[in-house]
Amino acid sequence: MKNIRNFCIIAHIDHGKSTLADRMLDLTQTVTAREAQAQLLDNMDLERERGITIKSHAIQMDYVLNGNPYKFNLIDTPGHVDFSYEVSRSIAACEGALLIVDATQGIQAQTISNLYLALEHDLEIIPILNKIDLPSSNPEEVGDQIIDLIGCEREDILLASAKTGEGVDKILEAIVDRIPAPDGDDDAPLQALIFDSVFNSFRGIEAIFRVKNGTIKKGDRVKFMNTGKEYDADEIGTLKLTKFPQKEIKSGDVGYIISGIKEAKEVKVGDTITTKANPASSAIEGFEEVKPMVFAGIYPVDTEEFEELRASLEKLQLNDASLTFEAETSAALGFGFRCGFLGMLHMEIIQERLEREFNMTVITTVPNVSYYAYTKKDKEQRIIVNNPSDYPDPAILDRIEEPYIKAQIITKSDFVGAVMTLCIEKRGEIVGQTYLTSDRVELTFDMPLAEIVFDFYDRLKTISKGYASFDYHPVGYRQSDLVKVDILLNSEPIDALSALIHRGKSQDIGRKLCMKLRELIPRQQFVIAIQAAIGAKIVARETLSALRKDVTAKCYGGDISRKRKLLEKQKAGKKRMRQLGNVEIPQQAFLAVLKLN
Numbered sequence: 264m265k266n267i268r269n270f271c272i273i274a275h276i277d278h279g280k281s282t283l284a285d286r287m288l289d290l291t292q293t294v295t296a297r298e299a300q301a302q303l304l305d306n307m308d309l310e311r312e313r314g315i316t317i318k319s320h321a322i323q324m325d326y327v328l329n330g331n332p333y334k335f336n337l338i339d340t341p342g343h344v345d346f347s348y349e350v351s352r353s354i355a356a357c358e359g360a361l362l363i364v365d366a367t368q369g370i371q372a373q374t375i376s377n378l379y380l381a382l383e384h385d386l387e388i389i390p391i392l393n394k395i396d397l398p399s400s401n402p403e404e405v406g407d408q409i410i411d412l413i414g415c416e417r418e419d420i421l422l423a424s425a426k427t428g429e430g431v432d433k434i435l436e437a438i439v440d441r442i443p444a445p446d447g448d449d450d451a452p453l454q455a456l457i458f459d460s461v462f463n464s465f466r467g468i469e470a471i472f473r474v475k476n477g478t479i480k481k482g483d484r485v486k487f488m489n490t491g492k493e494y495d496a497d498e499i500g501t502l503k504l505t506k507f508p509q510k511e512i513k514s515g516d517v518g519y520i521i522s523g524i525k526e527a528k529e530v531k532v533g534d535t536i537t538t539k540a541n542p543a544s545s546a547i548e549g550f551e552e553v554k555p556m557v558f559a560g561i562y563p564v565d566t567e568e569f570e571e572l573r574a575s576l577e578k579l580q581l582n583d584a585s586l587t588f589e590a591e592t593s594a595a596l597g598f599g600f601r602c603g604f605l606g607m608l609h610m611e612i613i614q615e616r617l618e619r620e621f622n623m624t625v626i627t628t629v630p631n632v633s634y635y636a637y638t639k640k641d642k643e644q645r646i647i648v649n650n651p652s653d654y655p656d657p658a659i660l661d662r663i664e665e666p667y668i669k670a671q672i673i674t675k676s677d678f679v680g681a682v683m684t685l686c687i688e689k690r691g692e693i694v695g696q697t698y699l700t701s702d703r704v705e706l707t708f709d710m711p712l713a714e715i716v717f718d719f720y721d722r723l724k725t726i727s728k729g730y731a732s733f734d735y736h737p738v739g740y741r742q743s744d745l746v747k748v749d750i751l752l753n754s755e756p757i758d759a760l761s762a763l764i765h766r767g768k769s770q771d772i773g774r775k776l777c778m779k780l781r782e783l784i785p786r787q788q789f790v791i792a793i794q795a796a797i798g799a800k801i802v803a804r805e806t807l808s809a810l811r812k813d814v815t816a817k818c819y820g821g822d823i824s825r826k827r828k829l830l831e832k833q834k835a836g837k838k839r840m841r842q843l844g845n846v847e848i849p850q851q852a853f854l855a856v857l858k859l860n
């Protein structure tokens with residue numbers, strides 16, 4: 264155990280995490296050139312991601328320093344905020360972290376938020392300035408930022424180029440010297456933390472774990488303490504580029520278990536594995552049930568495909584336990600599903616997978632967060648509202664609460680004013696402003712999560728000319744003043760277009776929505792009135808005039824290829840349209856509220 268080192272790499276996106284991991288695999292000869300080649304070929308079609316580490320959630324390397332052999336377990340952490348609970352569990356499996364900062368870019372939001380997670384778990388931090396081969400790198404100044412941030416000495420900071428390999432040997436030595444060996448008791452009852460899982464359609468779900476105490480043996484009858492389910496440890500082993508089956512895995516080490524589990528739901532990140540014969544008295548702390556944060560309706564474009572959509576969602580859920588769905592009906596769209604996602608990125612991934620892997624053409628409705636409503640009749644009884652149409656009648660409503668986040672934004676001082684204006688417009692409250700250097704500022708806001716869903720990233724990018732990084736964490740619910748904005752087409756309310764909006768902005772958003780819909784809905788043979796209503800009150804109206812000409816008319820019948828192109832374009836545009844009454848609505852219109860600016 265004293266020769267094991269468990270660590271992760273924390274970095275902002277593109278600062279060089281995968282490149283450094285690959286370089287360490289080369290130096291420790293974990294991957295021979297032939298294996299690397301074969302692996303890449305195997306997975307080419309399935310996963311287009313480059314780099315070996317992305318595909319492996321944990322990878323073991325052998326390393327020798329001064330004649331002593333060491334086992335390194337490099338544990339991968341997901342990079343996006345949508346998956347921050349998983350990051351925190353991966354971090355809990357480590358004793359140390361390599362903090363990589365791109366020496367041309369400096370500290371960014373994800374550097375900081377992941378660093379805080381690592382510090383919460385008392386990890387030993389090894390700061391590394393990467394990309395020092397680039398002429399634009401600025402190790403002096405970025406070094407100052409790191410010193411300010413973690414309070415280390417300048418000589419603690421390692422300089423490296425993951426690209427050329429310079430300095431990577433020193434990183435390997437520092438892992439041995441600075442990161443503590445795991446502690447734990449091989450003879451205690453088994454406690455192994457599940458920090459990741461991998462879907463394998465032939466052998467079932469593989470759970471990846473770190474043994475905190477005890478020893479897991481092949482063939483053990485094991486119990487997952489939070490789900491309460493029992494399995495046989497059919498195969499256990501360690502992970503290099505491929506799986507290496509083992510007879511036992513002792514405390515401090517990392518491994519995988521295969522036990523014929525078919526559904527991702529049964530393997531929960533954060534759960535504790537123990538044995539039936541000698542169970543641990545308690546699970547490892549910090550287990551959380553991951554809850555979806557963003558909800559949206561997903562409907563088949565072709566109403567006949569409802570059952571097929573259900574089957575596809577069920578299959579997706581087998582390997583993505585954080586996806587939730589339940590059948591719902593919309594007066595406008597018919598039968599579909601209300602799906603829950605961890606965040607907007609997760610939602611996009613699921614939609615993409617439905618289309619690419621299952622060949623489904625779907626309409627996604629306006630995403631919304633999950634609200635808590637309380638009625639006057641029972642002021643303590645929480646009603647969860649995941650769909651604007653479940654919003655209680657304002658006449659009986661006592662109060663409504665919405666989820667809040669703590670948002671961290673790092674930007675250049677030039678953009679502080681613009682970022683603040685945006686955040687305040689988004690109902691944010693500034694709670695902190697720290698100058699990391701004279702030129703870089705960290706701003707912290709409390710903000711409603713719903714505002715992030717609505718075009719926040721894009722606006723932030725625009726106003727900061729790309730020089731702002733952003734991260735957030737949920738911080739609970741707060742009371743809010745929301746109203747339901749409904750959209751009517753030719754006086755017919757379209758439930759799938761309703762949204763819950765803060766009262767102060769509702770009229771303005773109603774107006775902008777009507778204008779946007781007028782742009783997005785193609786003209787048809789008749790006039791369409793587009794109205795926004797709050798309760799019974801119409802707050803905005805736009806009129807879409809009737810179509811006059813055939814779209815090909817302007818081609819004068821002359822250029823045949825041009826005409827064909829136009830028709831094809833029209834056909835493609837039709838693919839994701841829904842007929843509502845006699846009005847045809849394209850997919851973009853359902854998401855119009857996300858693109859109001």
Ligand code: GTP
Pocket residue numbers: 274275276277278279280281282283342393394395396397423424425426427
């Ligand atoms: P994600 O996997 O997208 O999260 O990014 P990452 O942090 O893993 O970064 P990645 O390793 O993909 O590197 C991002 C880019 O920087 C790639 O184009 C690398 O080739 C490049 N890069 C990484 N390290 C270095 C370095 O030391 N020097 C130079 N010049 N480029 C580097």
